[in-house]
Amino acid sequence: MDKIQILDKKFKLFIPYEKLDAAIDKVASELNNDFKECDDVPVMLCVLNGSIMFMSELMKRVNFDCQLISIKLSSYEGTQTSGKVKQAMGLTSSIEGRRVIIVEDIVDTGHTIVELERILKEKGASRTYVCTMLHKPEAAQVDVKLDYVAMDIPNKFIVGFGLDYNELGRNYKDIYVLDEQ
Numbered sequence: 001m002d003k004i005q006i007l008d009k010k011f012k013l014f015i016p017y018e019k020l021d022a023a024i025d026k027v028a029s030e031l032n033n034d035f036k037e038c039d040d041v042p043v044m045l046c047v048l049n050g051s052i053m054f055m056s057e058l059m060k061r062v063n064f065d066c067q068l069i070s071i072k073l074s075s076y077e078g079t080q081t082s083g084k085v086k087q088a089m090g091l092t093s094s095i096e097g098r099r100v101i102i103v104e105d106i107v108d109t110g111h112t113i114v115e116l117e118r119i120l121k122e123k124g125a126s127r128t129y130v131c132t133m134l135h136k137p138e139a140a141q142v143d144v145k146l147d148y149v150a151m152d153i154p155n156k157f158i159v160g161f162g163l164d165y166n167e168l169g170r171n172y173k174d175i176y177v178l179d180e181q
């Protein structure tokens, strides 16, 4: 499908699944290199809901022992970030003393990562890493260190592969961008 409609908005194909797949292969092998034969069991932290597709693809590829833990945050209203990051569900397990790899769908303004790192520090993580599928460098409002990035994209609103517009569109296998004309 080249074009889709979600509620009042039209979107066009932007990143086909094949490209995402190859980009995820690349970050997964970086993770495998960096965490191979580690003595601890790092936490892979799924930031719900947006990261579920990326997380499931990563989990099929990583080959070190890791524990899947989730948390739910939200900041978007429609196609704009509200600037306020709300915690909708706390951590599903303790991360005390653990190394935590934050798995995000997308880093936009960076506020979510700042808030996550604050929560993880408060809950006793020994170290945090950020692994994101997508990154919008032009949208940055705060400085965040990203350890693993599958793909950089321009500052445009997208849906699909976990990402939503008002909770819809997460189920598309490809990524679509807002079609402004």
Ligand code: IMP
Pocket (backbone or CB within 6 Å): 050, 075, 076, 081, 104, 105, 106, 107, 108, 109, 110, 111, 112, 113, 156, 157, 158, 159, 163, 164, 165
């Ligand atoms: P940040 O706090 O501004 O970096 O935004 C991070 C969160 O906003 C992401 O985890 C997404 O859930 C959501 N988000 C950012 N950009 C988009 C987009 O283009 N489409 C859908 N959701 C987005």
Ligand code: MG
Pocket (backbone or CB within 6 Å): 047, 048, 049, 050, 051, 104, 105, 106
């Ligand atoms: Mg998210």
